[in-house]
Amino acid sequence: MAVVEVDNLRYRYPRQTTLALDGISFTAEAGEFIGIVGPNLSGKSTLCHALIGLVPHFYKGAIGGRVVVAGLDVHATPVAEMSRRVGLVFQNPFTQITGAKLTVYEEVAFGLEYTGVPREEMVPRIEEALRLLGLWELRDRSPFALSGGQMQRLAIASVLAMKPQVLVLDEPTSQLDPSGTREVFEAVAALCRQGITVIMAEHKIELLAEHADRLLVLHQGRLVADGTPRDVLSRAVRGELENEPAPAPPVTEAAAALGWTMPEGGFPVTLDEAVAVGRAVMAGDSGADSR
Amino acid sequence: MRVSLYVPADTWLHRLDPMTKLLMAAAGVALTFVLARIESGAVLWAIFFTVLGTGRVLRQAGSVFAGVGIIAATFLIVQGLVHPTNATPLIILGPVVFYKEGLLIGLRLALRLYNILSATLVLVLATNPADLTEALVRRGAPARLGYVIMSVLQIIPTMVAQSAAIADAQRSRGMETEGSLWVRVKAFLPLMGPLVTSSLIATEERALALEVRGFGSSARPTFLKPEVRPPHAGLVRIMCVLTLAAGVAGRLLLGW
Amino acid sequence: MSAQRKTSPWSMQFSTLTIVLIPVAIGINYVGKLIAAALKLPLWLDSIGTVLAAMLAGPWVGAISGAANNVIFGLTADPISFWYLITSIAIGFVVGYLAFTGWVSSFGRAVALGFIVGIVATVVSTPINVILWEGQTGNVWGDALYAYLVGNGWPIWLASFLDELVVDIPDKLATVIVSYLILRALPERLASLFAGGRDQVERL
Numbered sequence: 022m023a024v025v026e027v028d029n030l031r032y033r034y035p036r037q038t039t040l041a042l043d044g045i046s047f048t049a050e051a052g053e054f055i056g057i058v059g060p061n062l063s064g065k066s067t068l069c070h071a072l073i074g075l076v077p078h079f080y081k082g083a084i085g086g087r088v089v090v091a092g093l094d095v096h097a098t099p100v101a102e103m104s105r106r107v108g109l110v111f112q113n114p115f116t117q118i119t120g121a122k123l124t125v126y127e128e129v130a131f132g133l134e135y136t137g138v139p140r141e142e143m144v145p146r147i148e149e150a151l152r153l154l155g156l157w158e159l160r161d162r163s164p165f166a167l168s169g170g171q172m173q174r175l176a177i178a179s180v181l182a183m184k185p186q187v188l189v190l191d192e193p194t195s196q197l198d199p200s201g202t203r204e205v206f207e208a209v210a211a212l213c214r215q216g217i218t219v220i221m222a223e224h225k226i227e228l229l230a231e232h233a234d235r236l237l238v239l240h241q242g243r244l245v246a247d248g249t250p251r252d253v254l255s256r257a258v259r260g261e262l263e264n265e266p267a268p269a270p271p272v273t274e275a276a277a278a279l280g281w282t283m284p285e286g287g288f289p290v291t292l293d294e295a296v297a298v299g300r301a302v303m304a305g306d307s308g309a310d311s312r
Numbered sequence: 313m314r315v316s317l318y319v320p321a322d323t324w325l326h327r328l329d330p331m332t333k334l335l336m337a338a339a340g341v342a343l344t345f346v347l348a349r350i351e352s353g354a355v356l357w358a359i360f361f362t363v364l365g366t367g368r369v370l371r372q373a374g375s376v377f378a379g380v381g382i383i384a385a386t387f388l389i390v391q392g393l394v395h396p397t398n399a400t401p402l403i404i405l406g407p408v409v410f411y412k413e414g415l416l417i418g419l420r421l422a423l424r425l426y427n428i429l430s431a432t433l434v435l436v437l438a439t440n441p442a443d444l445t446e447a448l449v450r451r452g453a454p455a456r457l458g459y460v461i462m463s464v465l466q467i468i469p470t471m472v473a474q475s476a477a478i479a480d481a482q483r484s485r486g487m488e489t490e491g492s493l494w495v496r497v498k499a500f501l502p503l504m505g506p507l508v509t510s511s512l513i514a515t516e517e518r519a520l521a522l523e524v525r526g527f528g529s530s531a532r533p534t535f536l537k538p539e540v541r542p543p544h545a546g547l548v549r550i551m552c553v554l555t556l557a558a559g560v561a562g563r564l565l566l567g568w
Numbered sequence: 569m570s571a572q573r574k575t576s577p578w579s580m581q582f583s584t585l586t587i588v589l590i591p592v593a594i595g596i597n598y599v600g601k602l603i604a605a606a607l608k609l610p611l612w613l614d615s616i617g618t619v620l621a622a623m624l625a626g627p628w629v630g631a632i633s634g635a636a637n638n639v640i641f642g643l644t645a646d647p648i649s650f651w652y653l654i655t656s657i658a659i660g661f662v663v664g665y666l667a668f669t670g671w672v673s674s675f676g677r678a679v680a681l682g683f684i685v686g687i688v689a690t691v692v693s694t695p696i697n698v699i700l701w702e703g704q705t706g707n708v709w710g711d712a713l714y715a716y717l718v719g720n721g722w723p724i725w726l727a728s729f730l731d732e733l734v735v736d737i738p739d740k741l742a743t744v745i746v747s748y749l750i751l752r753a754l755p756e757r758l759a760s761l762f763a764g765g766r767d768q769v770e771r772l
Binding site: 380382383386387389390391393394395396417421424425428429432435436441444456457459460461463464465467468470471472475479489493496497499500501503504505507508509511512513514515516518519522523527528 | 608
Binding site: 032033035036077078081082083084085086096 | 583760761764769771
C-alpha cells in the first residue's frame with residue numbers, strides 16, 4: 022500500500038496569479054527513495070512543504086486535489102499532527118536548530134516534549150535517533166558548536182525521534198561541503214533500508230542517480246517525468262524532456278555521446294555502471310569487428 | 313557575551329528548586345514595600361547580603377549594585393535639594409543646600425532600589441534560566457512562553473555578535489561612528505537596519521522548522537528532565553512565609 | 569473564490585510565526601539599546617523590536633513582546649525594567665492598533681505616531697516613577713528638569729510628567745521613525761506572511 026498518495030495537487034500562494042504546483046500526481050511505497058529534481062522555482066520546495074501540510078496551513082493561499090500521507094489527509098490535518106508521521110528537513114542547518122535547547126541531546130527532545138511523548142518513551146527514542154545518525158558521542162555539545170554536516174544530521178535525528186513513516190528533505194546538502202553531503206546521503210540511505218520512505222529534493226544529480234529508486238522531474242510546477250533514474254536521465258540526455266529541466270550526470274552525458282547503453286535499455290547513470298558497460302562494449306567491439 | 317547573570321555554583325542557594333527561590337524573591341520584594349522605616353530597610357538589606365554571601369554570588373551582586381549607583385546618588389541629591397517637605401538644612405555647600413528631610417527620603421528610595429534589586433538577584437544569580445522556565449511551564453505557564461524565554465537567551469548573544477560584525481563592515485566602508493551628535497545619529501540606521509532586516513527574514517524559516525517539530529501541538533507538554541526538590545527547600549519556604557508575616561505584623565503593630 | 573477577509577486587529581490567534589517574532593523583537597530591543605549606548609546617543613532606543621512586532625503582527629503580539637521583554641530582562645539582567653512592564657505593553661497596544669488603522673502608511677503619519685507613542689509612554693510611566701522614586705526617572709537630563717521644577721514649587725506629579733516627557737518624546741519619535749524605515753525595507757512577501765496569518769485557505 023502506498024504511504025504517500027498525491028492526486029492532482031494544485032496550489033497557489035497568496036497574492037499570486039500563477040499556480041506554484043499544477044496537477045501533481047504520484048505515489049510512494051514504504052522504504053522507497055524518491056528524488057525530486059528540477060530547476061530553481063520549479064516547485065520542489067513547495068511540493069516538500071505540501072507533504073507535511075505547511076502548504077497550505079502555514080502559507081495559506083489556495084489549494085486543490087488530495088494529499089494523503091501515512092493515512093492522514095494532509096489538507097484536513099494540522100501540521101503538529103502530521104509531524105508525528107512525516108519529518109521534514111530544510112536547507113539551512115542553522116535555522117532548524119530550535120534555539121531553545123542547550124545540548125544536542127535536549128535538542129532532539131524538543132519535538133517529543135511539545136507533542137507530549139511520555140518521558141520513559143523519550144529517552145530510548147532519543148538515544149536510537151542519535152546513534153543512527155552517528156551523533157551519540159556529541160550528545161552533550163551545544164547544537165551551535167557542530168559542523169554543518171553534523172548540524173544537518175542533528176536536524177534529521179530530531180525529526181527521526183518523532184518516528185515518522187516518511188522523511189522529506191528539501192535540498193538538505195545545498196549548504197554543505199562534500200564530506201557533509203556524503204554524511205547526509207549515507208545516513209538517509211540507511212534509513213531507507215529500515216523501511217522509511219525518503220523523498221528528497223536535490224540538485225546533486227550524481228548522488229541521486231546513485232541512491233534514489235525513482236526520480237520525479239518538476240518544471241514550472243508540473244510533473245514532467247516520473248521513473249527510475251536510468252529511465253529519466255536517459256530521456257534527459259536524449260532531449261526528450263521539456264526544456265531539459267534536469268541536467269544528467271556527466272557520466273550519463275558521456276555514455277550517451279559514446280552510445281553506451283545498458284543491457285536492459287537506457288544509459289548508465291553512475292560511474293560504476295558506466296565502467297561495467299564500457300568494459301562490455303570494449304569486449305563486444307572485437308566481436309563486432311569479426312562479424 | 314551572556315545575557316543571563318546566572319553564576320553556576322554548588323551552594324545551598326543554587327541547589328534550591330527554582331520555585332522556592334521565586335518565593336524568596338517575591339517575599340523580599342513584598343517586604344521592601346511593607347517596611348516603612350529606614351532601619352527596617354537596612355535590616356532587610358543585611359538579610360539579603362547574608363543570603364547572597366552564603367550563596368557565593370555577592371561579588372556579582374556587588375557589580376550590579378555599583379551599576380545603579382548613579383541612580384541612587386541622583387535620588388539623594390535631587391530629594392535632598394528639592395523635596396517639598398525640606399525644612400532643616402543639613403549640609404551647606406555655598407549656594408547649594410541639602411536638607412535633612414529630603415536626604416532621608418532619598419536614602420529610603422536608594423534602600424528601596426537596592427532591596428528590590430537584591431530580592432531579584434537572589435533568584436537571578438543562582439538559578440539557571442532554563443530550569444526556572446521549565447519549572448514555570450510544569451506549573452501551567454504556556455509552553456510557548458517557555459520557548460520565548462529560552463530563545464531570547466540564545467538569540468541575544470547571536471544578534472550582538474552579528475551587530476559587531478556589521479559595525480566592523482560599515483566602519484571599513486568609511487562610516488563614521490564618532491564625532492558630532494548628528495554624525496552619531498546618522499550612524500544608527502546603517503548599524504541597526506541590516507541586522508533587524510535579516511533577523512526578521514529568518515523568522516519564516518525558524519517558524520517552519522518549529523512547526524515540523526510539533527510546536528503548534530495542543531497536547532500538554534512532557535519533560536525530558538525529572539523535577540527534583542532538595543530536602544532543605546521546605547524549610548526555606550517556611551522561613552520565607554514567617555519572615556514576611558513577621559514583617560507585616562511588625563509594621564502594623566510596631567511601625568517597623 | 570472568496571474575497572480576502574478583513575480581520576480585526578484584536579484577534580488573539582497566535583501562529584508559530586508570530587511566536588517566533590517575539591524573541592526576535594526582544595533581541596532587536598536589546599541590540600538597539602546597545603548600539604545607542606555605543607554611539608553615545610542621548611536616547612534609549614530600546615523598544616524598536618516591540619514597535620516593529622506591533623506593526624507587523626498587531627497589538628497583541630506587540631504588547632506581548634513588550635511584556636516579555638521587560639519580564640525577561642527583569643528576571644535576568646536588569647531587575648528594575650520589570651517595573652516598567654506596563655509602559656512596554658501600552659507601547660505595543662498603541663502601535664499595533666494604530667498601525668492597523670493606517671498610521672504607518674506614510675512618513676508623515678509615522679512621525680505623528682511617534683509623538684503619540686511618546687505621550688502614551690509618558691502617561692503610563694509617570695505613576696510608576698512617582699510610586700517607586702518620588703517621580704524621578706534616573707535619566708540625568710530629565711532629573712535636572714525635575715529638580716528645577718520641584719525646587720520652584722511645582723507639584724511632584726507635574727514635574728515628574730515633564731521629566732519623563734522630555735526624555736520620552738525624542739526617544740519614541742526616533743524609535744518609531746527607525747522602525748518605519750525598516751518596515752518599508754522588508755520584503756513585501758514577509759510583511760504579507762505576517763498580515764495573512766489569519767486568512768482562510770481557499771479551495772481550487
